[in-house]
Amino acid sequence: MSLVDLNxxxxxxxxxxxxxxxGYGKYRAVQYSxxxxxxxxxxxxxxxxSKYERISEESTxxxxxxxxxxxQLLDLPNELFLYIFQYIKSSHLVQIFSEIKSFRIxxxxxxxxxxxxxxxxxxxxxxxxxxxxxxxxNLIALxxxxxxxxxxxxxxxxxxxxxxxxISSDWTTDILKEGLDHIQQHIKQLxxxxxxxxxxxxxxxxxxxxxxxxxxxxxxxxxxxxxYDDINICTLxxxxxxxxxxxxxVFALIEHLPNLQELKVKFRTEERLVQPKPNLDxxxxxxxxxxxxxxxxxxYFDHLENFxxxxxxxxxxxxxxxxxxxxxxxxxxxxxxxxxxxPCLSSLDIIIHSTAVYSNPLDIETFRSTTWxxxxxxxxxxxxHAHQKTIFTLPYKSDRFKHLSNDFISSWIxxxxxxxxxxxxxxxxxxxxxPLTLETFQFIExxxxxxxxxxxxxxxxxxxxxxxxxxxxxxxxxxxxxxxxRTVQLLSVTKFSFLARSQYDNYEIxxxxxxxxxxxxxxxxxxxxxxxxxxxxxxxDKNFIMNALVRIKLLQMVHFYDEKxxxxxxxxxxxxxxxxxxxxYDDI
Numbered sequence: 289m290s291l292v293d294l295n296x297x298x299x300x301x302x303x304x305x306x307x308x309x310x311g312y313g314k315y316r317a318v319q320y321s322x323x324x325x326x327x328x329x330x331x332x333x334x335x336x337x338s339k340y341e342r343i344s345e346e347s348t349x350x351x352x353x354x355x356x357x358x359x360q361l362l363d364l365p366n367e368l369f370l371y372i373f374q375y376i377k378s379s380h381l382v383q384i385f386s387e388i389k390s391f392r393i394x395x396x397x398x399x400x401x402x403x404x405x406x407x408x409x410x411x412x413x414x415x416x417x418x419x420x421x422x423x424x425x426n427l428i429a430l431x432x433x434x435x436x437x438x439x440x441x442x443x444x445x446x447x448x449x450x451x452x453x454x455i456s457s458d459w460t461t462d463i464l465k466e467g468l469d470h471i472q473q474h475i476k477q478l479x480x481x482x483x484x485x486x487x488x489x490x491x492x493x494x495x496x497x498x499x500x501x502x503x504x505x506x507x508x509x510x511x512x513x514x515x516y517d518d519i520n521i522c523t524l525x526x527x528x529x530x531x532x533x534x535x536x537x538v539f540a541l542i543e544h545l546p547n548l549q550e551l552k553v554k555f556r557t558e559e560r561l562v563q564p565k566p567n568l569d570x571x572x573x574x575x576x577x578x579x580x581x582x583x584x585x586x587x588y589f590d591h592l593e594n595f596x597x598x599x600x601x602x603x604x605x606x607x608x609x610x611x612x613x614x615x616x617x618x619x620x621x622x623x624x625x626x627x628x629x630x631p632c633l634s635s636l637d638i639i640i641h642s643t644a645v646y647s648n649p650l651d652i653e654t655f656r657s658t659t660w661x662x663x664x665x666x667x668x669x670x671x672x673h674a675h676q677k678t679i680f681t682l683p684y685k686s687d688r689f690k691h692l693s694n695d696f697i698s699s700w701i702x703x704x705x706x707x708x709x710x711x712x713x714x715x716x717x718x719x720x721x722x723p724l725t726l727e728t729f730q731f732i733e734x735x736x737x738x739x740x741x742x743x744x745x746x747x748x749x750x751x752x753x754x755x756x757x758x759x760x761x762x763x764x765x766x767x768x769x770x771x772x773x774r775t776v777q778l779l780s781v782t783k784f785s786f787l788a789r790s791q792y793d794n795y796e797i798x799x800x801x802x803x804x805x806x807x808x809x810x811x812x813x814x815x816x817x818x819x820x821x822x823x824x825x826x827x828x829d830k831n832f833i834m835n836a837l838v839r840i841k842l843l844q845m846v847h848f849y850d851e852k853x854x855x856x857x858x859x860x861x862x863x864x865x866x867x868x869x870x871x872x873y874d875d876i
Contacts, residue, residue, distance in 0.1 A: 362390055369396050378404045382417050382425075394424070403429040406436075407455050414439055422447050429477075433457070437467025444474035451477035451504075459487035468494035473501055482509030493518045496544060500524070507531065511556055516540045523547055531556070531584075534563035535591035542577070542599065549576050555584035557613065566594050578632075579605040587613035593625040600629035609639040609686055616642050616677055619654030619666070619703075627659055636663040639680040641691060643748050650677055655703040667708075669700040673721035674747040682706055688715045689736070691747070694722050697731055708735050715741040720788070723767035729776045729804065741783040742805065746790075765791055771800050781805045786813030787846065795822035802836040812844040815863065817853040823863065837863050844870040 373381060378401050385397055404427065406414065414436050421427060422443035431453040432440070452475050456464045464480070468491065471478075480491075492514035495505060498521055506529040514537065521544045528545065529552040532538060538553055557563065580603055582592065589612055596603070606626075617640060627633065655666040664681040671677070671693050678691065682702075689710060700708075713736050718724060732739070744765060765788065770776075784805055791797055792814050802808065823833050843864050845854075860869060 362388075362393065366392070366396055369393070373397060373400045376400075379406050379409055379413070379417075382421055383413070398426060401425055402427060403431075405431040407431050407433055407453075411436075419443070422449075429453070431455070434464040434467050437464075437470055441467070441470035444471060449475070451475065451479075453479040453481065455481050455483060457483045459484055461488050461491050465491055465494050472497055473499060476501055477504040478502055479506045480508070482507075485509055489513045496520055496522050496525075496541075498522065503527065505529070511554075512537075514540075519544050521546065526550065528552070530554075533557070535586075535588065535595060536564050536566045538595065539566040539598075547576055550579040551577060552581040553583070555582065555586045555610065557586050557588070563588055563591070566591060566598075575602055577602055579603070581607040581609075583607075583609045585611040585613065587615070589615045589617060589625075593629075596626050596629040600626070600633075602632060603630045604632050605635040606630065606633060607637045607685070609637075610641070612640055612642045614644050616644050616648070616650055617679075618650050619652075619657065619660060623654075623657060623659050627663075637681050637685045639678070639684075639686055641676065641678045643674075643676050650679075652701050652703055655679075660703060665706045666703045667700055667706070668702075669696045671695040671699075671719075671721055671747075674719060676748065682708075683712070684710050685712055687712055688717070689713045690717045691719050692716060692728075692732075693719050694725055694728050697728055710736050711738055714738060715743065717743040717745050719745055719747045720763050720765045721747055723764045724770060725767050726770040726773050726776065729770060729778075733776055733778060736778075737780070739778060739780050741785065742778065742781050743785040743787060744801075745785075745787045765794075765797055766800060771796055774803055776804065777806055778804055779807055782807055783810035784808055784812070786811075792816070792846075793818040793822070795819060795826065799833065802833065806836075807839075808836070809839055810842045810844075811840050811864075811867075812846060814846040815843075815855055815860065817855060817859075820855055820859060820863065834863075838866055840864050840867045842870065843867040847871070 373396070376384070381397060381401050382404060385393060388394075401421075402425070404421065406418070418440055422440070427447055427449050429451040430440070430449060432455070434454050434456045437454065452471065454464070454467070458464075472494065478495075487510060489510050489512040491507075492512050495502070495507075496519035500522055501524060502522065503524050504527040505525060506527075508529070508531065511531045511533055513533070519540070523546060525545050526547055527550045528541070528548060530541075531554040533556055535555075538551075542548060542551075577599055586592070592608075622638075627636075650668055650670065652666075652668050655668070660666065664683070666679055666681060668677070668679045671691070672695065674691070674693065676691055716732065716736055716739055782805075784801060786792055786801075793816050798819060826833070843860070845860075855863075857869075
């Protein structure tokens with residue numbers, strides 16, 4: 289039996305039928321097949337290393353004539369193998385071709401299995417194929433689950449592997465830490481992805497050891513916690529991407545990474561926690577750091593200023609994309625606190641979204657100084673209803689645009705003449721501080737040309753303004769002019785996330801979004817019994833609704849609504865007959 293990705297099989301069948309003069313049966317099989325994989329018994333593959341024998345006697349003359357010419361898989365030309373290899377997973381290539389003793393095949397396959405993903409393979413697969421993978425192939429990069437690090441550690445000293453991507457899915461880090469102890473002296477580039485975000489983040493001691501060979505570290509999916517004494521000086525590390533709770537840990541890291549050149553930090557902050565100020569007393573000036581990226585959320589802008597005052601002298605490229613709580617930062621403070629501390633700065637990209645109730649209006653004139661003219665244009669906009677202010681540079685580099693409302697259209701202003709275009713944005717988040725208008729969606733249609741995901745979310749909750757929060761919850765999401773107008777459609781959008789906590793059962797709003805997004809295949813929202821009944825009641829619209837829902841391939845049910853009115857499986861599948869149903873609430 290051979291396992292071939294169905295998309296690749298279509299090309300493979302085409303090649304068979306055009307270059308080998310057979311393949312009609314496979315071609316027809318593909319036409320009438322569905323799903324991702326197709327298993328088939330292939331006489332052509334079974335003839336590897338064997339001589340031709342006609343079985344049965346009634347087999348077609350065409351088959352016989354072909355096999356008289358091509359009796360072995362190894363007779364195929366190199367070009368055909370290269371076509372085939374690019375449509376088969378690297379781990380499947382290892383499995384299918386590992387036993388073929390052909391220098392030509394092994395040479396052709398090498399570039400396709402130098403980077404192997406075995407993160408979805410079983411323990412039996414690991415035990416069967418990994419030894420040969422390390423001994424017979426020039427393996428450069430490997431992606432795997434953390435529980436298999438111990439299995440492969442015995443092969444590292446004799447291999448040329450340089451990078452590894454480790455997937456950790458457990459709340460605890462015991463298995464991961466044990467595995468890291470085995471690889472730190474062999475791997476130069478390490479990625480760690482946590483798929484369970486709320487677990488322990490205590491692996492710093494295993495990552496930052498004086499004898500580690502890491503030159504590149506990228507840790508995503510979980511915030512790390514450590515004390516100053518948990519880490520050692522690492523002289524080889526030049527790139528670090530990490531998620532932390534406060535700037536004080538950034539200072540601790542940089543003190544232990546004397547040759548760090550590129551730093552990316554995702555911050556988070558909690559309302560109840562007070563983050564200590566960075567210790568500036570014993571800091572040694574860093575003279576190699578040239579690229580810095582800060583993203584996430586913070587309420588301590590003065591800690592950022594401390595960082596650039598201390599380490600800014602060598603920074604050439606700066607990216608800031610943060611939600612800043614309780615602060616409104618104007619151009620003058622950014623100039624004095626950041627730009628003037630970085631004399632080598634040549635590239636600046638910023639997105640700063642601020643939420644502050646008691647604040648003075650931001651003056652765009654503070655961004656028109658000589659210093660600001662050296663960098664990209666600045667855009668400022670103010671949502672007075674949500675007490676939110678945003679500044680960003682053009683071109684807009686992030687793939688996500690948050691908190692767009694009607695106020696953006698009416699209030700945005702720049703420090704120089706510009707035309708707006710958000711071609712890099714794939715995800716757009718809308719908030720309804722006033723009912724979204726036709727003009728807003730026309731603006732989206734015009735300026736967000738590559739949009740893939742549209743989100744409808746609530747404005748940021750302001751604890752001290754409960755009356756204002758309640759008012760915002762009762763605002764209709766869409767105004768009447770947009771509900772009645774059917775001219776605007778966002779053809780590039782394939783995913784819609786309805787994450788607002790009100791009007792999720794409104795039939796008219798649901799209907800309008802389905803019409804707005806004709807190519808929708810991924811829906812993330814709460815589908816309750818109230819909306820279900822409305823869909824069944826509106827007979828005149830039923831065909832439109834049902835035809836739209838038939839296209840949905842993935843439905844992710846949002847969790848935060850009334851569970852008593854949730855649909856049963858039969859009702860869900862009636863509305864979404866072709867959808868895979870997810871009940872994953874971690875991101876809500």
